[in-house]
Amino acid sequence: MPCSPGRTADARPAPRQTEGRMTVSNPLDPAALDAALENVHRAGVPGLFAEVRDGDRVWRGAAGVADTATGRPVTADMRHRVGSITKTFTAAAVLRQVERGTIGLDTPIGRYLPELVPGARGAAITVRMLVNHTSGLAEYLPYAYPSLKSFPDLAGTRPESLDDHRFTRFDSADLIRMGVTAPPVGAPGGTPGFYSNTNYLLLGALLERVTGTTAEHCVTRDVIEPAGLQDTELPTGPHLHGPHPRMYEAWFGMIDPPRDYSDYDMSWVGPAGALISTVADLNRFYGLLLAGEIVTPSSLAEMRRTVPVVSQEGKTIAYGLGLHPMETPGRDTFWGHGGTVWGAGALSAIRADGRRQVSVAVNLQRWSGFDASGRPRPHPIDDALAAFHRLAMYG
Template identity: 75%
Template sequence: MRSPAELNTALKNVHRAGMPGLFAEVRDGDQVWCGAAGVADVATGRPVSADMRHRVGSITKTFTAAAVLQQVESGQIGLDAPIGHYLPKLVPAERGDAITVRMLINHTSGFAEFLRYAYPALKPFPALADTTPQSHYDHRFTRFDPLGLIEMGVSAPAFGPPGGTPGLYSNTNYLLLGQLLEQVTGITAEKYITQNVIERAGLRDTEFPDSPHVNGPHSQMYEAWFGMIEPPHDFSVFDMSYAGLGGSLISTVADLNRFFGLLFAGEIVSPSSLAEMRRTVRVLSQESKIIDYGLGLYPMEMPGGTFWGHGGTVWGAGALAMTSADGKRQMSVATNLQRWNKLDSSGRPQPHPIDDALAALYGVAMHG
C-alpha cells in the first residue's frame, strides 16, 4: 500500500480541486487506511469523517444482483428463465416470454429508463442544456410507487430488442428484480436483501432508508446539476423511493469494502454465481458511453490492473467501490458534490480539475 502521506495528499487534492468533502477507505491485504478531506457542511465548516454514512446510489445494484443470484442457487429463480413466468402482469405477452432474468440484471432487456418519465425535466444526454433542476427539488418528498415507475419504463418505447447489445443501463430492470424477489421469497426485497446480504456480510452501517433522512452521522449532499444550481443545493434530505432497488442504499466506505471483499471471496454468492456476475456485455451508460457490464458488476481499468465493482450517484452524493480480482486490494470513496462539470455549447459536460484529482486518487490507491 502507498504511504498514508501519499494517500492523504491525493485525497486533499480532490478537495482543493473543488470537492466540498470526500472520504475513503483503502485496503491492501491486512493493511487498512482511511481518510477524509474537506467539509460535510459548507455553511458551518463541519468536517467530514471517514465513518460517515452516505447514499451510495447504484452500488445498490450489486446487492440486488447478489440477492437474485442467491435465489438462482436455491432453485427458486432461473437465471435464463423468462421474466413473464414470474411477473406476467408486469411484463406480459411476447416481451415477458423473450426477456430473461439475466437480461434484467445486465441491462439488455431493452426497457427504457423510467426516470425520464418520472422526472419530466430529465433528458437523455447530450440534451442536458434543456433540463431544469427544479423538478429534482419539487420531488424531494415524493413517495413513488415502484409499480407505477415500472409501468412507465415498460410502456415506454423499447430501446432495443431483448438481449440486443449494446443494452441500455436502466433502473426499470432493477425495480422489476425487486418485484421478482418479493414474488419468490414472500417478503419485501428490501427485507430479503437486509437479512441475506447485508446482515450475512456483517455490515453494521448499511441499510435501506425508512424516511427521506439519513440515520446517523452523515454529510450534507450538494447537487450542482452541471452548473445550473449555483451555489449547489443540499439534497441530503430526499425520498429515495424513486431509486428503490436500483439506488437507494445507505452505507459507509468501510462497509462497502467489506461487502465486496466477501463477495469476491465467494461468501455472498457461490463461485459459479460470481463467475456469472463477471460475464459482461456492452451497455450504453447514463453518460452515453459504451461500457462492459456484468450482473451488477463492471470492470474498471486502473493503474495496476483491472478492478471490479460499481459506482453510484444520486442527487448530491456519489460513491465508487472497486476491488482487485483476488479481493486483496480495495478502495471505496464517497463524495458530497455531484455533476460539478459545466456544459459546453453543445450541452456536453466540460472537463473539471476534480476529474483529474479523482483519477489521481484512484491511481495512488489502487496501484499499490
C-alpha cells in the first residue's frame, strides 16, 4: 500500500500572476496522489516513490516493493540512481566556473582540452555547445557497449554487455575519444542538436582541467554541498549505500524476468548520469536552482535559453543548459530533467514560478517490447505514469 510520511495539505492559496498567465495552484490531494502512484505499481512497476510540493505543503508517497524476491516495501526516503538528472548538476558546476571567470561559455573547447578535441573541431565547438547538445559529437555508448552497436535503434540492440560490464571501470578519456572519433551527427552549433553523453563527459574533463580536482569533487563542492543535499552523491564505486530499492532492467522484454542492476560501476556515464539522490533532495535542488541560489540569476537565464535537440528516443525537444522545459498546451511550463540508467528512472520538474514541484523515481526500465516496426509497444505503465505526472504537476 502507498506510504506517505510527512505529507500535509492545507487551504487553497490565492491565485498568482506568473509570466503573463494566471496560475492557480490546486491543493495537494493526498488520496488522489496515493491512488495514482498505486496505479503505476499495479500497471507493472515493482516500486516507485515520489514527493510533490506546493509552496510549503509537501506530500510524499511510495507504492510497491524495493525487492521483488523478499517483498521489502519501497519507501519515499530511499536513495536512487537518477540518470541524466545529473546533467543539471554538472551544468550548474560549469556555470559556477563561468561566474568565476575560469571557463568561457562561448570559448572553444579546444583551448582547454586540445588533446581530446583537436584541430578544427576543437576550435569550432564551444563550451555552450557541449552543455546544450549542439556540438555535433556522437554518442559513445555503442562503442563502449558492443551489444549496443545499433543504438539508438534500440530494437536492434542486445542486453548482453550489461552483465559483461557490470563492474568494468571505464576511463573517461577513452569514452570521450570514442565519441569524438565517431562520425559526427551534426555541425558544431547547428540545430537541431543531438543529445549525446559525450558532451557531458567532456564537461567533466573540463571541470577537472580548470579546477585541478575530479569532476565528482567539483560538483560536490560547488553544487551538492552548498545546496545542503544530505543524500546526494556522485559515486566512485559500484554500490549504493543507505536505504535503496533494487533496480530492475527489462531491456524491452529481452530480459525476462527483469534483472537487478542496482550494483553497477557508473564510470560508463560519470558526470553525464551517475548521480544518486532522493526525491526530497531533487526537489530541494531544483527549488534552489530556479530561485537563483545555486547559480546567479544571469546564469540561470542562460540555462533557460533553449534550442531544438533530438533526444535519444528520436523526439525533438527544447533544451537549454542542462535544463529543459516540459510544456502542456494551456498549462504552466515546468523546468527540470529526466533520467534513466540500467534499471532505474527518475523525473524532477518545477513550475516556472518555483512553487509547484514533483520528483518521482521508479525501479524498472524499458518495460515495453517492440512492435513489428521496431518501436516500443504502448504499455499500461506509460499511461499510468503520465497520469501521475499530470496530477502531480497540475492537480
